[in-house]
Amino acid sequence: MSVQGPGRPDDSPGGDPYPAGPGGGVYEWYVRGLELLRAGSAAAAVQLLTRAAEAEPSSRSIREALARAQFGARRFDEAADNFRAIVEDDPAEDYALFGLGLSLTRMGDFEGAVEHLALAAAMRPENQDYAKALRHARATLESRR
Incomplete structure (x- = not known):
């Protein structure tokens, strides 16, 4: 499953579809992270949700979603x-x-x-x-x- 955004080629080294950072803002990162988590792409969700958590460290919703993604990615x-x-x-x-x-x-x-x-x-x-x-x-x- 590709996690590339609109108009973003997924050809970066290491498979990071957002080498310069994902498009959109914190809310979009959070929503896309939840979508990836629901789709079974926990490791990809961790990437987006980590960025969201760094931008909004006091958000409990983002922190919970990140924790769920980390659990799913076996980063216990x-x-x-x-x-x-x-x-x-x-x-x-x-x-x-x-x-x-x-x-x-x-x-x-x-x-x-x-x-x-x-x-x-x-x-x-x-x-x-x-x-x-x-x-x-x-x-x-x-x-x-």
Whole structure:
């Protein structure tokens, strides 16, 4: 799948379709990053969303989208850092707690993951994804003891 913009050839070294930066502004980068993420192009989404996050570092929406893209691109430590920053800003942000917990499980930190997943599951007990992730992290932690 090509991520080139209108009128931009995708012939740059390394496959970066935007060697001088993507066209448009922060909002366009964010929207295109979300589209790429939904289309399964997490690594391409990381590129655009990183630029958006650098331009708008206080935007929680951009940071969350970037963390999701980093997770999808298997950059779990970076995803954890971004989810953690959201949680530090708003400890009641259940989705960021969930994302942080999942990132920590992928990094092998099941003890830290259980803490965050348990908080997310307590905030949204009806969310089966949260409950399932918590059960998995607790089971893995127990099996390692």
